[in-house]
Amino acid sequence: MIRISMLMTTLALAALPAQDLGSFIEWDKLSQKAAESVNVNLEGTLLELATRFLSSGKNGGEKTKKLLNDLKGIHVRSLKFDKEGEYSLSDVDKVKSQLKGPEWSPIVDVRSSKGGDNAGVYIKTDGKQILGIVVLAAEPKELTLVEIKGSIDPEQLRELGGKFGIPDLDIRKKKNAEEE
Amino acid sequence: MNEFEDQLREAMHRREPGPGFAGRVAAMATGARKPVRRSNPVWRWAMAAAAACLMMVTGVQEYRRHQGEQARRQLLLALQITSEKLSLVDRQLEKVEGIVQGIMVDERTKQ
Numbered sequence: 539m540i541r542i543s544m545l546m547t548t549l550a551l552a553a554l555p556a557q558d559l560g561s562f563i564e565w566d567k568l569s570q571k572a573a574e575s576v577n578v579n580l581e582g583t584l585l586e587l588a589t590r591f592l593s594s595g596k597n598g599g600e601k602t603k604k605l606l607n608d609l610k611g612i613h614v615r616s617l618k619f620d621k622e623g624e625y626s627l628s629d630v631d632k633v634k635s636q637l638k639g640p641e642w643s644p645i646v647d648v649r650s651s652k653g654g655d656n657a658g659v660y661i662k663t664d665g666k667q668i669l670g671i672v673v674l675a676a677e678p679k680e681l682t683l684v685e686i687k688g689s690i691d692p693e694q695l696r697e698l699g700g701k702f703g704i705p706d707l708d709i710r711k712k713k714n715a716e717e718e
Numbered sequence: 719m720n721e722f723e724d725q726l727r728e729a730m731h732r733r734e735p736g737p738g739f740a741g742r743v744a745a746m747a748t749g750a751r752k753p754v755r756r757s758n759p760v761w762r763w764a765m766a767a768a769a770a771c772l773m774m775v776t777g778v779q780e781y782r783r784h785q786g787e788q789a790r791r792q793l794l795l796a797l798q799i800t801s802e803k804l805s806l807v808d809r810q811l812e813k814v815e816g817i818v819q820g821i822m823v824d825e826r827t828k829q
Contacts, residue, residue, distance in 0.1 A: 578796040580789060587782075588789030614796045648810040657807045675803040684800045695797075695804065 563629045563683065565615050571625075574618035581611035581687075605695075610670075611687035622678040630656060630676045633683065637672060654678070 569575040580588055589606035617625070637644065637660045647658040656676040662669045673684040 576795065576799065578792045578799075580793055580796065584785075584789045585793070587786040588793040591786040591790035592793055612793065612796045612800075614799050616799055646807050646811065648807065648814065655806060655810055657803065657810050659804065659807055673800055673803045673807070675806050677806070682799060682803055684796070684803060686800065695800065 563615070563625075563633060563681070565617070568617055568625050568629075568681070571619060572617040573620045574616075576614060576616040578612065578614040580613075585609060585611060605690060608690050609686065609688045611685070613685040614682070616682040617680065619679045619681075624679075625676075625681050627656070627676065630674065630681070633674060634658065637674075641669075 565577075589609060592606060619625070634647075637658070641662050641664070643661045643663060645659050645661055647660075649656050655678075656674075658672075658674045660672040660674070662672070667689045670688065671684075671686045671690060673682070673686075675682040
């Protein structure tokens, strides 16, 4: 059975910093079991440098530049396993429990009780603007947590679709349909 | 013996130099005496320092470029993973929509 909750609430500031989310999963322990491990941490001057290099290319349109300039940090932890059951869903639940504060709005939360994919998109706001996005994807052989800091709407990520080798996204259509 | 003396006399016989010989010798002597211009050691040090600075600046620039390229690759990887996972969410929603639509069709059929 699949339980879905889709909320679009914009509430006040709260205390949990997004950078602590990753610490709720013991990545180092899990990465020893993983066949592939990706760990990206970009913030500050390194991120500025990366965005400068990225937006200076032929794909660097104005919208792309704005999107990249709004990025304040990006953290990705992703593990791919050879077999299923290498990580516990309780680890995922620990992270999800941290995304329930008043500042967090789960725009999509898909959970499969039959061992399928569990995925969610959460937005952090201060009541006026978006402060960050978290994408959590727990697949049978893959576990991924993405934290994007900055005033970026998921729709803006569509702007990057088809550029820099990133596939086109169509999440706006879905989001608008849900709002209606 | 006399023949040998004659040959010797002939060989040692004074001969006048060609025209302009004295002038050529004088010109060569003057040229040889041109003062050798030695470069100032301070200037040489300055040149070495400038070269070292240039190498350092080029090195730093190259390091920054390398660092920027690495950061760019990391950012791209992060954005690609984000994009993939958002697509996964999208696909999940499509599945759910399909299930919901199926249930609604079933209910209508029953009615």
